[in-house]
Amino acid sequence: MHITGLKTENFRNLQDGCLLPCQGVNVIYGGNAQGKTNLLEALWLFTGGHSFRGAKDAELPRLSPGGEANEPRASLFLDFFSEGRQQAAALNIENGRRSSVINGVKKKTGTALVGKLRGVIFSPEHLLLIKEGPARRRSFLDGALCQLKPGYAGMLSLFQRALAQRNALLKDMVRYPELSDTLEVWDARFAKLGAEVMAERGAYVKRLAPKVQEIYGGISKGREELFVSYAPAVKAGYEQALLGELARTRRSDVRAGFTTMGPHRDDLDITLNGVSARAYGSQGQQRSAVLALKLAEAEALSTLTGETPVVLLDDVMSELDQSRQDYLLNHLHGRQVFITCCSPETVSLMETGRRFRVEAGRVEAEEV
Ligand SMILES: Nc1ncnc2c1ncn2[C@@H]1O[C@H](COP(=O)(O)OP(=O)(O)O)[C@@H](O)[C@H]1O
Ligand SMILES: [Mg+2]
Numbered sequence: 001m002h003i004t005g006l007k008t009e010n011f012r013n014l015q016d017g018c019l020l021p022c023q024g025v026n027v028i029y030g031g032n033a034q035g036k037t038n039l040l041e042a043l044w045l046f047t048g049g050h051s052f053r054g055a056k057d058a059e060l061p062r063l064s065p066g067g068e069a070n071e072p073r074a075s076l077f078l079d080f081f082s083e084g085r086q087q088a089a090a091l092n093i094e095n096g097r098r099s100s101v102i103n104g105v106k107k108k109t110g111t112a113l114v115g116k117l118r119g120v121i122f123s124p125e126h127l128l129l130i131k132e133g134p135a136r137r138r139s140f141l142d143g144a145l146c147q148l149k150p151g152y153a154g155m156l157s158l159f160q161r162a163l164a165q166r167n168a169l170l171k172d173m174v175r176y177p178e179l180s181d182t183l184e185v186w187d188a189r190f191a192k193l194g195a196e197v198m199a200e201r202g203a204y205v206k207r208l209a210p211k212v213q214e215i216y217g218g219i220s221k222g223r224e225e226l227f228v229s230y231a232p233a234v235k236a237g238y239e240q241a242l243l244g245e246l247a248r249t250r251r252s253d254v255r256a257g258f259t260t261m262g263p264h265r266d267d268l269d270i271t272l273n274g275v276s277a278r279a280y281g282s283q284g285q286q287r288s289a290v291l292a293l294k295l296a297e298a299e300a301l302s303t304l305t306g307e308t309p310v311v312l313l314d315d316v317m318s319e320l321d322q323s324r325q326d327y328l329l330n331h332l333h334g335r336q337v338f339i340t341c342c343s344p345e346t347v348s349l350m351e352t353g354r355r356f357r358v359e360a361g362r363v364e365a366e367e368v
Contacts, residue, residue, distance in 0.1 A: 001118060001307040002336035003043065004086070005079040010062045010071040012038040013361040020365065021338065022353030025329075028340045030358035036340040037123075039363060040312045043338065044121055045091055046078050047147060048114030052121045052314075057110075058096035080117055082307055089116060111153060118147045118307060120298045122291075123314035129293060130277050130286045134267035141201050141268060144297050148304055152200055159193040159263065166190050167258045174254065187246045194263045195238035201266060205230040207304065211296035219288045219327050224273055226289055231267040284321075291324060295331055313339045 006019040013035050028036050037053065041060075044052055051060070061074035073094040080087055090101040091110060098110025107113075129136050146153040166186040173179050209228050216226035234241035245261050246253075253260055270277040270289060277289050301309040311332055317325055317339060344355060355366045 001080065001082040001310065003078060003080045003117070003310060005077075006039075006043060007077040008042050009075040011042055011074040011076060012060060012062060014038055014042070014363065015361045017363060019356065019363055020354075021336070023336055024353035025332075025337045025339065026353060027344055027355045028338060028358060028363075029342065029344045029355070031342065034358045035361040035363070036358050037314055038361075039358065040121070040314050040338060040340060042076050043078070043310070044119060044312060045076060045110070046080075046089055046113055046117040047119045048111050048116070048153075049143060049146065052123060053125070056096070057093050057098060060093050078117065082116070087116070089113060114146055114153055115150050118301050118305060118309040119312055120294060120301065120309050121312045121314065122294045122316050124316060124319055126294065126316075127287060127290055127319065129290045130270055130281065134265070137268040137270075138264075138266055140293065140297075141204060141266075144300065145200055145204055147301060147309075148204070149200060155193065155196055155200070159190075159197050162186060162189045162193050163259055163262065163264055170253050170259065171257045174257070183250070187243060190259070190262065191239050191242035191246065194233075194242050197263045198232050198234075198238045198266070201263070202230045202232065204300070205268065208293075208296050208300050211299045212292050215295050215299075215331070216288060216292040218331075219292060219324060224285070226277065226292055227271050228293070229269045229271075231269045233262050233265055287320065288324060291320070291328060295328070298332075298335070308335050311335055311337045313337065315340055315342075317341050 002023050003021055006021075007017070008014045009016050019039065028039055030036055041051055041053065041055075045060075051057075058070065061071040063070050073092060075093075076091045078089045078091075080089070087103055088101075089103075091113065092099045093110075100107045100110055100113050102112065102116060129140060142152075142156060146156070166183070169179060169183055169186060173183065205228060212226055212228050216224065220226075232238070234245055242262065246259075249261050270293075272281050272285055272289065277286060281289065298309055298311055301307075313328075317328075318341065320328065357364050357366055
């Protein structure tokens with residue numbers, strides 16, 4: 001799969017215009033705060049996910065020069081090649097809400113785009129994947145699963161709603177103990193939906209683990225071994241096990257006023273040569289580990305969907321040493337890649353296809 005064109009209107013600081021990328025490596029360069037990441041963000045939004053920098057939709061339309069108000073609406077148009085044919089999508093962000101058009105068919109939501117364009121994003125923020133708490137690792141799994149399984153995003157949000165309802169009920173139960181019958185209804189729902197989420201996460205990590213191991217072996221030239229495994233809240237037989245645990249922790253949950261156990265606490269265990277990468281890995285090892293996780297995600301998306309995802313690398317080259325840069329670029333051969341960086345020299349050794357210079361929101365193609 002690859003992108004053949006992007007058009008933006010009123011999006012962030014980008015001047016309205018078109019980007020015509022090549023099928024291989026596209027380098028987007030320019031000074032700080034010129035609009036490079038904004039351009040990647042515009043592409044990324046077509047995967048149907050949230051902004052990878054955590055922005056609210058209402059912040060995406062262009063802000064007036066004084067910063068008083070945003071344009072009411074931003075529009076993005078994407079041409080891409082997938083499933084053996086040329087396709088077109090549009091995304092509108094109006095009054096903080098998304099709507100979309102896919103191959104001429106209007107959809108009321110932006111999530112309707114999920115699964116059309118698939119992508120993997122790697123930015124300096126992701127370097128915290130190993131170091132920080134489990135929430136980042138859960139979203140690493142959930143993000144990939146949303147693109148892989150058309151029903152996963154919906155399943156996850158139903159689970160999250162059940163969790164929120166159960167938590168609200170737990171808070172009320174301090175004053176109204178008679179609500180415990182209702183709690184049982186929510187326990188059953190929580191366990192059923194939670195078990196579905198866990199089954200998907202577990203199956204995905206099983207597919208991912210051997211790829212991570214192989215790629216990390218390649219980066220470390222066979223000297224070190226990285227292994228990832230799913231660390232779920234309860235062991236197999238998820239639904240029954242969750243029900244059992246909910247009953248066991250009920251009292252402490254009521255006291256705490258929230259659900260203390262469940263898939264919302266899941267983690268991904270990452271071990272390097274048999275010990276925790278988070279606790280013992282050096283900074284270089286942790287960087288290599290994140291690189292391996294991201295490349296494995298791209299491979300998993302390829303093998304499981306039969307289409308190579310588009311790879312977006314935001315400012316990561318300068319964070320990696322020469323040998324890791326080389327590994328990354330060799331490994332991405334044959335995929336469409338968008339790389340942002342401050343100076344084009346960073347990527348001068350690559351077989352780049354097209355180069356774009358971004359200045360004050362103006363994107364200009366350059367001859368290579
Ligand atoms: N909604 C918006 N409207 C106008 N300008 C914006 C908006 N959001 C961000 N910007 C501007 O975009 C610039 C940052 O762009 P970014 O793509 O992050 O830069 P970089 O080239 O360093 O990656 C900043 O100058 C910021 O003020
Ligand atoms: Mg940037």
